[in-house]
Amino acid sequence: NAGVTQTPKFRILKIGQSMTLQCTQDMNHNYMYWYRQDPGMGLKLIYYSVGAGITDKGEVPNGYNVSRSTTEDFPLRLELAAPSQTSVYFCASTSLGGELFFGEGSRLTVL
Amino acid sequence: GENVEQHPSTLSVQEGDSAVIKCTYSDSASNYFPWYKQELGKRPQLIIDIRSNVGEKKDQRIAVTLNKTAKHFSLHITETQPEDSAVYFCAATGSGTYKYIFGTGTRLKVLA
Numbered sequence: 001n002a003g004v005t006q007t008p009k010f011r012i013l014k015i016g017q018s019m020t021l022q023c024t025q026d027m028n029h030n031y032m033y034w035y036r037q038d039p040g041m042g043l044k045l046i047y048y049s050v051g052a053g054i055t056d057k058g059e060v061p062n063g064y065n066v067s068r069s070t071t072e073d074f075p076l077r078l079e080l081a082a083p084s085q086t087s088v089y090f091c092a093s094t095s096l097g098g099e100l101f102f103g104e105g106s107r108l109t110v111l
Numbered sequence: 112g113e114n115v116e117q118h119p120s121t122l123s124v125q126e127g128d129s130a131v132i133k134c135t136y137s138d139s140a141s142n143y144f145p146w147y148k149q150e151l152g153k154r155p156q157l158i159i160d161i162r163s164n165v166g167e168k169k170d171q172r173i174a175v176t177l178n179k180t181a182k183h184f185s186l187h188i189t190e191t192q193p194e195d196s197a198v199y200f201c202a203a204t205g206s207g208t209y210k211y212i213f214g215t216g217t218r219l220k221v222l223a
């Protein structure tokens with residue numbers, strides 16, 4: 001099993017550009033999450049999903065959108081990128097109420 | 112919603128000493144409390160977890176205690192080693208919500 005796979009690992013965006021961070025998991029987990037981690041800071045929940053077709057906001061959803069059309073995939077869309085969105089983004093998944101498995105992270109810089 | 116506070120933000124200990132990190136949660140419905148270790152440039156990884164029906168859990172040099180009445184839980188690391196140096200995060204998740212909310216992290220430095 002590959003676990004949780006995120007792409008790209010690194011990306012530089014210009015202010016106002018848009019992009020999608022991809023996340024896929026092969027563990028058949030229903031629950032998937034997107035977190036952002038600013039330098040030297042903790043993990044803030046952006047969006048999460050409890051199953052295909054179901055998504056909900058976390059602590060810091062503004063400026064982001066998600067979709068969950070399949071169990072495996074949970075892409076995160078950034079519209080109109082701003083410098084405040086410079087961060088490391090982690091995707092994670094879990095089965096019912098258990099350990100969160102994280103991807104390796106995607107480092108995004110907005111200039 | 113759930114809020115998790117974590118203290119201290121930084122902790123330095125001598126090799127061989129013990130380290131204790133404390134977290135407080137706000138949602139009394141929370142029932143799962145994991146601890147994650149994150150090394151520099153790496154992803155967070157689970158080191159130990161505890162559920163609300165248990166007061167204490169131990170795994171070799173690591174232990175977690177839970178006080179549901181006070182809504183706080185703690186990570187205890189004994190006989191610390193240099194490789195324990197990392198950032199540690201606590202988290203809490205509530206019954207029926209599955210929102211994993213993390214504390215702000217503790218940077219542990221073990222001095223040789």
